[in-house]
Amino acid sequence: MPDDNLSSQYYSAIAIEHFQNPRNVGELVDSDVEGQVVNPVCGDEVKFFFRLRKNKDAQERVIESVSFQASGCPATIATSSIATEMLIGLSLSEASQLTRLDYAEAVGGLPKSKQHCSVLAEAVVQQAVTNLRLKDQSSMKETT
Numbered sequence: 128m129p130d131d132n133l134s135s136q137y138y139s140a141i142a143i144e145h146f147q148n149p150r151n152v153g154e155l156v157d158s159d160v161e162g163q164v165v166n167p168v169c170g171d172e173v174k175f176f177f178r179l180r181k182n183k184d185a186q187e188r189v190i191e192s193v194s195f196q197a198s199g200c201p202a203t204i205a206t207s208s209i210a211t212e213m214l215i216g217l218s219l220s221e222a223s224q225l226t227r228l229d230y231a232e233a234v235g236g237l238p239k240s241k242q243h244c245s246v247l248a249e250a251v252v253q254q255a256v257t258n259l260r261l262k263d264q265s266s267m268k269e270t271t
């Protein structure tokens with residue numbers, strides 16, 4: 128497939144740079160919540176780890192740190208990498224409003240056949256938010 132080739136004919140300089148030097152890679156050992164998603168069609172997989180903190184004046188927790196592990200194509204790696212940079216400092220509501228188009232745009236666009244790859248970054252954030260709600264609900268049950 129030609130656009131698996133890292134040529135600047137297919138990918139922007141930003142996407143190539145994030146693929147070659149991905150940011151925030153690895154497991155956050157003291158993460159508060161994780162999300163993990165797989166693309167059932169191609170098998171690409173990403174896992175994100177989030178550490179949260181509560182702002183003094185905000186009701187909602189914000190993302191203090193985020194890291195990722197991925198097994199996938201250049202577009203998956205590049206959009207996951209840039210997503211980690213975009214998510215730091217956001218509340219979970221703000222984070223869950225970012226879409227695959229935001230991540231694709233942030234890497235300077237993706238080749239037509241790779242536009243779906245940024246879905247994984249969007250989906251993994253949504254899954255982490257859901258996981259956190261479930262975790263909160265189960266810890267509330269334990270304390271009642």
Ligand code: FES
Pocket residue numbers: 166169170171199200202203241243244247
């Ligand atoms: Fe599967 Fe990129 S080719 S997500």
